Amino acid sequence: MLFGLLGNILTILVVWLRPHMRSSTYLYLSSMAVSDLLILLLLPLDLYKLWRPRPWLLGDLACKLTMFLSECCTFCTILHITFLSLERYMAVCWPITAKTLVTRRRTRALIGCLWLGAAVSAAPVLVMVGVEEGIDGGHEGELDKRECRCTHYAVSSGLLSAMMILSNLYFLIPLCILGLVYSLIGRTLWLRPQSSRKDQSHRHTVKMLGVIVLAFVLCWLPFHVGRTIFSLSLGTYFNLVSSVLFYLSAAVNPLLYNLMSARYRHAVNLLYGHGKFCHILFPRKLTV
Template identity: 45%
Template structure:
């Protein structure tokens, strides 16, 4: 929200009317509650129960950490939404909040891509996956993903900063946390936008290819399943395809407006374009936090195994300890077959 054409069209201290600010704030606070609760639950469940420490869930746990860290920046984004000037939190917080957002965003996208590759191997090449995909290797992959993501986001330290409306006569009441003049003049902003765009389209094409291959594999083998788990596996096929389609759609919906808004910002040359850019900024902010809160829903809440672990952790631990000593019921057998196929 750094458009110079908007400076004389404020609604008080904000760039937006209350009719926009109040609903957006309420939605973001709800996403904060859902996201923090869901991601914290994911981390606790995976860390506490041995049977939940699968290679897939290691990715999910790391993604949950990334999404939790993203929510640290929500108070500052809401502050800038309500009070465009002055920025009162200082230079370090300005740079750090943007860097954390960018780094964790890249980390989440890389985790989704790596997890999709792992699912592709597990479903399309199950024998090879058992040998190649180990917990130790996954931990190294996760470390590499975080390192690469944080290094990719490093330019954000130089891209943003605290600037005044009139640098020759600085007025504390005009301090803004925004893209710096140096970043715009040097071309660093355009470079960062290209990197960010690559982080969207490359994983998107990768997801489409991987999930398309998975879908074809499941479709071809739908009639090759035999044995007591046949019905459960056929049901798991349908659930897996629905989940994968949901992943791609959610990924596109959550991130496409963000990149459209960024590219619009670089072409702002009049008030109308600036207004459109600002509207995209608000929409992309909401979708940004939606993406950080929806992962536990998409990847975990569709898993019977995850729901069972959540109940063991929070609701009825004694009941589930006793239940664990009994023989599996028919429902549990179906769930077991489903978990084996989908890996979540």
Template identity: 30%
Template sequence: MSAEDLIAHFTALAFPSDEVLIVITVVYGIMLITGVLGNILVCVVIARHPEMQTATNYYLFSLAIADVTTLLFGVIFELYHYWHKYPWELGVTVCKLRVFIPEATSNASVLTILAFSMERYLAICHPLVAYTMSGLKRALRIIIAVWLIGFVFALPYGFAADAKSFMEYPSESGKFLPELLHCNVYKSNYLLEMLPFEELSSVIFFFIPMAILIVLYTRIGLAIKRRVNVGETPTAQASKKAVIRMLTAVVTWFFICWAPLHLMRLFDRYLLEFELYEKSRNWLFIITGFSFFFNATINPILYNIMSAKYRKAFKNTLCGSSSSVDNKNETQTVEA
């Protein structure tokens, strides 16, 4: 087969079809616009209302920054990859950034969710401990640590990302077709081959956090249930439950959205040669991309749906009002 025939063959295999590409582009475009605007508005709301500048909201501010960065770097390059799979023409540096930055910001998102979930757990289950540990400086230090850890654990993906041609032509000649240059994660040196960073990523940033969050929210739910019998007012009880619903919804959606990515990584590692997985991989890739970016879009929507304080603050910000958003129905200990 000639070089031209090989290039035509792999170009024809590029997935998906033009019709599916149009649908993906429209959906991604909607998620990009709504996600960026929604998360920026979260930041503006928190910045403009001093009474909302709490430790938990600092974490949510950090989460919004991570979501915006993920959308801006991820969606644009993902669409480029769909529409122009071969050859990659943006260079090795852009290829590495395309892989590294969404990986780093997603790591930071996971750790941020863990941080504000622990904040809520201490506030509700151990209020005296939370009081002694309270302070915005502590939250800022944790946020800085979260981002540093996220970036450090994303470094292997940045190093492994490269723009390379996968087709040697002629066979065993050491020459590769530049027309089939492709941006992907390649374990091109001995250290990367020995380092199981896919497994580490899934364990550290998916399975362990999910287990911790299940424990935290179970204990929070039990603590709220016990307080029904100790004389708290219905308003206070409703306030606590509303905040827990909001935070639980954020966490639940986060893991629903992230499960496809980590499962696909593990499948690529161990099940890639299975015929059923190989045939369905292209569709799984689409589902994974959608769920990944949908996670970055859904968080500000959840804040509005689940929190009266956020709804009021959003309305004040959109209307140009500077009035207080302090809500007597939301107590200090569960303020979101």
């Protein structure tokens, strides 16, 4: 959690404090960093629920909002990776069209739409979850059995099943799109001469995004599989492993940027070198 928080905060600062880093690609990555930050901030609550699932002492509103925020950020991250990959496809395969369509202003507007779409998609969670009396697993003599969980209404009405289908579609459809997009990008770059400086830059960016997508698939596939089979006897243990990978995915992206992008490393060095990062953390000390 600490590693992920520091890495994602640094990613946001690098993009927004270094003007040359505000390309469409890094605008997407900084917005993803915000989503990953929110996911990681929910980790203590998830650990608390594992340690003591009942009684839930934070109230019905906190139960609904935390579950909604987790689902919203999950959808948002998937949408960001998909649209970022489509943007790279436009830049590589249709460069003239991309120069006209892909601008910073439109990218910011599209990112706002992605957040709105993710929030709308996650909205049913506000009805699905709530604080109810636990019906199993309680300790003998335990008086307060309030638990933050899926409500009986969500199960009986079929809302839980519908949301499970939506969640899986949110993973499977983008996965198919990503496979097609990177196949087309790879084919286009393979057929072009490697002497072009712009194509070399595209290759480097696509390699970085390819690693990010691979990490995304490896970390999130068990999470979605675990959701589907949670009712089986192995579901509890599988969900624990998939939850670890889910949070690992939110923490590992800044490390991948650092390993794969010399531009990112250079921007971080400039940020430290000019003291802007320290100025934000300790403004009074630096102004004295």
